[in-house]
Amino acid sequence: MAQSQEETVGESPEKAFGPEYRFQALFDQTPTSIQLLDASGRTIQVNKAWEALWEIPNRPGLKEFVLGTEYNVLTDPQLRANGITPCLERAFAGESVKLPAIYYNPVEMGEFGRPRWVTAVAHPLKDSRGRVQEVILMHEDITEQVESQRMLRASEERFRSLVMATSIMVWTTTAEGLAIEDSPSWRAFTGQSAEQWLNSGWLDAVHPDDRAHAAKVFRESIGNRTVYETEYRLRRADGRYCWTSAKAVPVLNADGSVKEWIGANTDISPRKQQEEALRESEARFRTITDAMPQMVWSTRGDGYHEYYNQRWYDFTGVPVGSTDGEDWENVVHPEDQDATWQVWEHSLKTGEPYEVRYRLRHRSGQYRWALGRALPVRDEAGKIIRWMGTCTDIHDQKLAEDALREADRLKDEFLAMLAHELRNPLAPISAAAELMEMAQLDPAHIRRTSQVINRQVRHMTSLVDDLLDVSRVTRGLVNIERKPLDLKLVVSGATEQVMPLVTAKGHQLSVDLPDKPVHVLGDQKRLVQVLTNLLNNAAKYTPANGMLHLGMTLSEGRISLHVRDNGIGITPDLQSRIFELFTQAQRSPDRAQGGLGIGLALVKSLVELHGGDVRCSSAGLGKGSEFIVTLPSAASEWEAAEEHRDFPPDLSARRLRILIVDDNADAAAMLSMYLKASGHEVQVEHVSGKALERARSEHFDVCVLDIGLPEIDGYALAQLLKAEEGTSGARLIAITGYGQEQDRQKALLAGFDHHLVKPVDTATLARVLAGFA
Structure with a gap:
């Protein structure tokens, strides 16, 4: 079997084409690389496919080396290094084994040839007794397959x-x-x-x-x-x-x-994450904006409205989305639309912050004032990509501002009117004073001049008293008496005071009262003041020869006084605020009627102090007006308080020594003249120090002191006089321009026996002095 092909030449045809020849031919021509090994591992034969696989023509001596006695596959170091030897040993032990593929690179071994991947199958050939005689190695070049893989x-x-x-x-x-x-x-x-x-x-x-x-x-x-x-x-x-x-x-x-x-x-995870982040951001934005007290909105860079928070829809009551784009104008008051749109267009063109006040239609149908503001949002290049804005309900604030401005305007008008009213009586007083300095006047002229001065002083005093009254009453500083009285006596006192004016203007005053007494609990003086004010107004604001009516009705424990005229009337807008301070002056286009126009505010306050109310009604300008004062009725078994009248006492009962201290020389001189004319002995000082010196050397029954003295004021002077031996028992009277209750209490604490307000009412002073006699 180990015999080569050359040894068959020259042999007989039968032998040449016998089984061995056919095997050798098949062995040599098979395309599979075959290497035949003996039982010890030496190579005994290889075929042409093996020579082609290992490139024998390019590797001289390799075939001879493999077929020689020095080479044994079981000791091949390359096969052992690649783990092939254990597999071969299994084959020599009688097992068919597929050998692992190895990468063979001849260049690394100093030989010629191309690198390749080779795999092999080792199959043992056994004798009849099962002993391994030879092993066939069949190699396969799998380089292309490995490379493809x-x-x-x-x-x-x-x-x-x-x-x-x-x-x-x-x-x-x-x-x-x-x-x-x-x-x-x-x-x-x-x-x-x-x-x-x-x-x-x-x-x-x-x-x-x-x-x-x-x-x-x-x-x-x-x-x-x-x-x-x-x-x-x-x-x-x-x-x-x-x-x-x-x-x-x-x-x-x-x-x-x-x-x-x-x-x-x-x-698309990044996009989804961005969308989710955007949704979360938008959800946070909506939560924040819906929690804000303002209406929040946003637009695109071109001004197209595309978002409103829930408060916008709650306020306006419009369907969601109905004000997108430019439809927001539909909820703006028609009178404010043009101005609002102009401001918005200006901001869109210039990029300037947007701010405007306009009226928005509330879901109730009422238009309420709102403050609209917006700021631009810019990208990195500075381009406006969005506008973020708010609308704030400032209706109450706007009305308060308007009311404050109106109050300021009315206050200015009132001050101007007050100056006018105070100047009016000063003119005749000044003229009378100049007349009395001229050539000696006969007694008739002196009497007439004195009457002018007295009348104008009373008028000025009345003006000042009205001012003080309305101040004290509106601040709750007035305590009224609550005595049972017949309201018919109040009507009588008021009509008596107003009749001169009624007669002077040619009016007819009709009075309609119940036959029986009508009792209330109240302050007679203040109620007379209330009714007098209403009757005076009716007379003033009714053209000459007018008709005035005063009536009284009773209903379910309430008593109503009606003062009605056919005068100039009251406009509807003025009726709602006619009882406010500084408002009444608008009833007349001029000031021909006189007065400060604060009487109705005083009327309202005094009536409310009595537990009642006052209201007015008028059909309009030129159609007259009616004022109704309603008071609670007193129990019928109470009798009306008896009317008491005060008359000046007899001043001749006792002559008093009086010290007057006042830095106003004219006021001191006039008071001194009055007291001397009343039969008293009078001394005058203008400085506190001089007054003290005179008090040490002279005895006085009464000291009349001004409070606002220089150096030592009236309070301190009163205490010093009390310490002087000559005046320690003297009665002290304070005369001051300050007439509040706290001023009176302060004077009494300083030691004064009485507190009188300038200008001093002479009848009151006479009664005080009579009490000292």
Whole structure:
């Protein structure tokens, strides 16, 4: 068997073409590399395919070396290093063994030839008793296969890397939607094996919540032969779910039927994360804006309104979305639309902050004042991409501002009117004083001049008293008496005071009262003041020869006094605030009637102090007016308090020594003249120090002190006089321009016996002095 082919030459034909010859021919011509080994591991024969495999022509001496006695496959260091020897030993032990592939590189061994991958099968040849006689090694060059596999793996790895980098999975299915071809990109992304991916196994990688929808949409696309497009979450190889966008198009046959589907999945997780972040941000924004007290809105860079918070819709009551674009103007008051739009257009053109006040229609139908503001939002390049704005309900604030401005205006008018009213009596007083300085007047002229001065002083005193009254009453500093009295006496006192004015203007005053007494609990003086004010107003604001009426009605424990005239009337807007301070002056276009116009505010306060109320009504200008005062009735068994009248006492009872201290020389001189004319002995000092010196040397019964003295004021002077021996028992009278209750209390605490307010009423002073006599 080891005999070479050359040894057969010259032999007989039978022998040449016998079994051995045929075996040798088959051995040499087989395309498989064969190496025959003896039982010890030495090579005894190789075929031509083996020589071709190992490139024997290019490697001189290799064949001889392998076939020689020095080479043994069981001791080959290269085979041992590659783990082949143990496999060969199993073959020599009687087992057919497939040897592992090895990479053979002759260049590394200093030989010629090309590197290659080789694998082999070792098959033992046994005798009849089962003993291994020889081993056949059959080699196979698998270099191309290995290279193809390597290139395939490299290509697949590159594709997998590309897919992982681009997050795109490409796949195909049959016309019915079944995956029958492998998709390395899908498997690389999902981690599924080829077996897991096939048919409908791809759905197992889809999120359980999205699986049914993804399959349903694909079935619909297959049935309709339309593009398949949807989004679902896909499980990655690391176990996380990522959002993907799936799209597939049908590939059609010539007859229009679907041949297959080619699709791709794209990882859209970053986009979904951005969308989710945007939704969360928008949700936070809406939560914050809905919690704000303002109405919040936003527009595009061109001014198109596209967002309002819930408070906008709650305020306006309009349907959601109905004010988008430019329709917001529909809820702006028609009178404010043009101005509001001009300001908004200016901001859009210039980028300046937007701010404007306008009236918005409330869901109740009322228009309420609002403050609109907006600021531009710019991108990195400075371009305006959005406007963010608010509307704030400032209706109450606006009305308060308007009321404050109106109050300021009325106050200014009142001050101007007050100056006018105070100047009026000063003119005749000044003229009378100048007249009395002229040539000696006869007693008749002196009496008339004195009457003018007295009358004008009383008028000025009345003005000042009205001012003080309204101040004290509106601040709650007045305590009224609550005595049972007949309201008919109040009417009598008021009509008596107003009759001179009624007569002077030629009016007719009719009075309609019940026959029996009408009792109330109240302050007679203050109630007379209330009714006098109303009757005076009726007389003043009614043209000459008018008709005035005063009536009284009783109903369910309430008594109402009605004062009605046919005068100039009251406008509707003035009726709602006619009892406010500084408002009444508007009743007349001029000030011909005189007065400060604060009487109605005083009337309202005094009536309310009595537990009653006052109201007015008028049909309008030129149609007269009516004022109604309603008071609670007193119990019928109470008798009206008896009217008491005070008369000046007899001043001649006792002559008093009086010290007057006042830094106003004119006021001191006039008071001194009056007291001397009343029969008293009077001394005058203008400085506190001089007054003290005189008090040490002279005895006085009464000291009349001004409070506002320089150096030592009236309070301190009173205490010093009390300490002087000559005046320690003297009675002290304070005369001051301050007439509040706290001023009176302060004077009494300083030691004064009486507190009189300038200008001093002479009758009151006479009664005080009479009490000292």
